Amino acid sequence: MKLVILGGGGFRVPLVFSAVLAARHRVAITEVVLHDADAARLSVMHRVLTAQAERPATDGGARPDGARGSGQAPGPGLRVHATTDLDEAVAGADVIFAAIRVGGTHGRVLDEQVALKHGLLGQETIGPGGLAYALRTLPMMDHVAARIAELAPRAWTINFTNPAGLITEAMRTHLGxxxxxxxxxxxxxxxxxxxxxxxxxxxESxxxxxxxxxxxxxxxxxxxxxxxxxxxxxxxxALLGQIEEARTLGLDWVRARxxxxxxxxxxxxxxxxxxxTIRGADQTRGEFLDAQQAAFYLEAARAEDPRALWAHTLAEREATYMAEARDADASRDDDDLQGGGYHEVAVDLMAALLAGERHRMILDVANDGIVPTLVDDAVIEVPCVVSEGTIRAEVPPTPLALDELAxxxxxxxxxxxIICAARSGSRQRAWHAFAVHPLVDSAAVARDLVDAYIRAHPTIAAVLVEP
Structure with missing residues (x-):
């Protein structure tokens, strides 16, 4: 069974691979193909994954990458290889994990900085930064989805390319x-x-x-x-204070909601x-990751075994996640830094789709009438039952409250x-999309944002070529 990881040179790929290794008794993956446009980063990650496959954890304890071992050796016949050729990667795939970052972490830096210079939130997936991220990502993901439809029409594509809901919705045009x-x-x-x-x-109860x-x-x-x-x-x-989200947003506000x-x-x-908080920090999250990853890949390319370096870098990265939302002396819950991340969600979903397991999980799928104000093909996030190659969304008992719905x-x-703007190349459509977003408070500022992102990003300038 062939698994393809698009964005295979990405920093978090070893987490995905460790979860795949730990689940080989559940899903008979025999071939893992890494694809990335950046050959240097792809080479580093190929070395890390090859070492993982050759020397897995066998004691059920912690792996060098921080995940938990299952005691399962990778088994004979697992092939790991890398390619910069998309068609070669996806042809004949059974399952595809998509985690592509067009423009790399430097692109994220620009997404954040342009918004902040306009007095708005500079964040990767939320607000104007997320819309800019989508604009430079959508043409690539449309192309990727079209090639998958042509070369691996029966494959399941599990997308965690951000902004995940928006990108998944666009890919549905080709993959349904x-x-x-x-x-x-x-x-x-x-x-x-x-x-x-x-x-x-x-x-079940x-x-x-x-x-x-x-x-x-x-x-x-x-x-x-x-x-x-x-x-x-x-x-x-006492109970509510143990919930990370409640502490982040404030216990009283969570109760009010x-x-x-x-x-x-x-x-x-x-x-x-x-x-x-972001504007007052020494650097944005994007700037931190851009510098951290540049240093990691440079050093890892020279390291005899880059796994330990990767594990150390990962721990630093995870400990600083969403730091702007916490008090200066607060840290993330320990359980948030161990297992249960999107890589394990992806493997559970793969096992349910391909190996007959049954899982209940929250996924980004078509609305199909669940939220009545949205069209059926809009992608929402909702609990689903996945088994025997089918995904069935469960209608939640509580509809969205009026403020949530708005x-x-x-x-x-x-x-x-933004999807329409990317496909039509229309600056006017992009302007409208930015202007109607709740975190952009002025149509005039929205127009300035579009112009600023075009100046900052050659990739966005290449997309928005029409008035």
């Missing part, structure tokens, strides 16, 4: 239901709430009441045998504070506008 978006933040939220309440989230978009969702309830346990969590400071938001709601609910509808309007 055979492309699915994933993100670990909603699943992590559910696991944290379930742990505090002493509930097994995988039990448990219903997860979650709904929204990627990086814009709400946990409205956790029903156990028909009884919603969320109210007791919201009423108890009556739901526990995805952690990325911080950027909507505290946009001024987040922007001020936010979701406005962001989806911006998302779809």
């Amino acid at each position: 239901d055979r492309v699915v978006g994933i993100c670990d933040t909603p699943i992590g939220l559910v696991r944290r709430v379930a742990r505090v309440l002493g509930v097994d989230p995988a039990a 448990v219903q997860v009441d979650y709904l929204g978009l990627n990086h814009l969702g709400f946990l409205h309830g956790l029903h156990v045998e028909g009884v919603d346990r969320l109210p007791e969590l919201l009423a108890d400071d 009556g739901a526990i938001p995805n952690e990325y709601l911080y950027y909507y609910d505290y946009a001024r504070e987040a922007t001020a 936010l979701v509808t406005a962001v989806k309007s911006a998302d779809r506008g």
